[in-house]
Amino acid sequence: MAKPIAERRQGVGFITPLLVLMLAAFNLPILYMLTLGFWSKEGGFTFEHYAQLLDTPIYLRVLANTMRVSLVATLVNVAIGYPLAYWMRGLSPRAQFIAVSLVIVPFWISILVRTYAWIVVLGNNGMVNRLLLWSGMVDTPVSFLYNELGVMIGMANVLLPFLVLPLFAAMLRIDDRLMQAAASMGAPNHTIFLKVFLPLTLPALAAGTLLVFILCLGFYVTPAILGGGKVTMISNLLDILINQIPRWEQASAVSTLLLIVTLAIFAGYRALDRKVGT
């Protein structure tokens, strides 16, 4: 309902502090970061940092690397998360509560602690390797750490709740009677899953997958620790450009590229979502 203009102006007064805070603390730094990339050392406008992005193979290689690691970590997440959420849906309410708690508990533990915990689990002398050696499945320890495998395992672990929780919530909303009706109509169980259950979870799955993928793109701690400096993702590159060889302009250009790629992926998702939704 349209309110009188005077009344609407009154409302603006209340949110002004928040608007100012958002602008000053959040939007202005981003704007500053974006403009830095167009600022030459001598002062004035330049494209040289972006030209360097394209000329130096390392930048695009790191971007491609980031995409690949993120994609695999996201797919692993889906492969584990979807069956997990599906299994949780079938549990009794009490068991569901316990399962949800187990998924959420890692959230409360610092990401740093969790990442180091993986070293204990996956290291050459770690639990997994000792089990593998003891069972005779391998002769020498498997290198889980300080390579892409370790990074992907670590990232999949950290991001699992971001996928499982919205997916589980969406699955809970699906009325059991839909599946019962489909069964009474003679549909075999795999048809019920593919034609009824899966399509109804797709929007939540797509949103969760996108969220996980975008979070993957910006990961820093996990690749830094579990990658042992050998797996370079964009955030680690930014760290080098800012903290080790201070080249803020170049960092700005890289960040801008990452932002554009992320927005492009999001726009693609929205376009797809709208097409499916109608």
Next chain:
Amino acid sequence: MTDIRLEAISKHYGAVRAADSVDLAVAQGEFVTILGPSGSGKTTLLSLIAGLSQPSAGRILIGGRDVTASPPQQRNVGLVFQSYALFPHMSVFDNVAFPLRVRNTTADVVGDRVMAALELVQLHGMAQRRPAQLSGGQQQRVALARAFVFEPDILLLDEPLGALDRKLREELQVELKQLQRRLGVTTILVTHDQEEALSLSDRVMVLDGGQVQQIAAPQEAYLRPANRFVADFLGIANFIALPDGREAVVRPERIRLEASGGRDAIVAEAVYLGQIIRYHLTAGEDKFVAAAPFVGRPHAIGDHVSLTWDAADVWPVA
């Protein structure tokens, strides 16, 4: 299309007996209503017949075939829920086509039969809509079309009209009855609405606490209830004591309000219901309800009247 037999069907959830040794035989083409208050076990019975849950004891036969252990897919049952259970991501057409497509019916036949089914429920213009774009009554019609389009042996309806408003419900009751007669499909409907049960069915089964109270034609169950529960549940009942100490029931419309010659009573309340007027009467300690067609001058509150009824209208219940 075929008959259904339940033989000593029981379903226990821990100590709760949702169904307690229920026997029922539904003839080919018959319309039977399972009637009971919530928690009486009527929906449990329906899901047992559909194969959505397994009985603790007893046998279920559909067309002479023992289906007690069969999954729902092998029972060839059309199922309609109160919540419609339409697939929200499919069009009306695809919803109705679903049972045909899982049977690998060719596209031509699917198209013809879906449109014929939608024609029967008067929704042929809505084939491309999504369920969310339809009204409740329209959604229920789609659910019906989807349930009979694959020519199931039996039709099971779980409170199919419960979510609709009164006028629409009455309209759909008539449509449902006509449709059932035309298709000639054996039908079991579950409801807590006694009016719906009486108006739709060939026979009603009254259920309470998981146990069968009575199985009879609607008029029989209404006028000659097997016990006090049935008498009370199937509309308003006046309980009177017989000279031999037994209890008997007289229905309100069988009680006449006259000047003298019967039991003296005072009109406590007169409720105008359109076609009829309902009187609440007090006769000493006892209370009566009488219903009369609303013609001429009605009695007013405080009027002294005399209540009479025919001996044939008195039915002993215990």
